[in-house]
Amino acid sequence: MQRAAMPRKVTENKIEITWDSQPLPNDPSPGYFVVLHFAELRLLRGTALRQFYVRFNGELLYPEAYTPGYLISGALYNTAPVRSSEFIVSIEATPASTRPPLLNAMEIFTVMSTTKADIP
Structure with a gap:
């Protein structure tokens, strides 16, 4: 949590991971x-503000714009498994934001079946 990814260009207000x-x-x-x-x-x-929306395959992970706390770790996550052939995580600055979005860390978990298909 000591580092963060941000858009490469200052003019870009979006991070997208697929x-x-x-x-x-x-x-x-x-x-x-x-x-x-x-x-x-x-x-x-002053009036500096970092605020963004976070979407997972187009669905908001949080119902409001998210503002990370200064040196306070926060997390957003989906509560049900998402099934698709392609996945897109999008972090986009709000119109009110004066700073680009950031991402400190990302974890991806896959659901694995623990049942054996070959047991009668």
């Missing part, structure tokens, strides 16, 4: 959970 589903022998369309970690690493002064 990946394709990896079919499993017993589950051709596995479900995924994503956990995104945020912490503001700079003390923003």
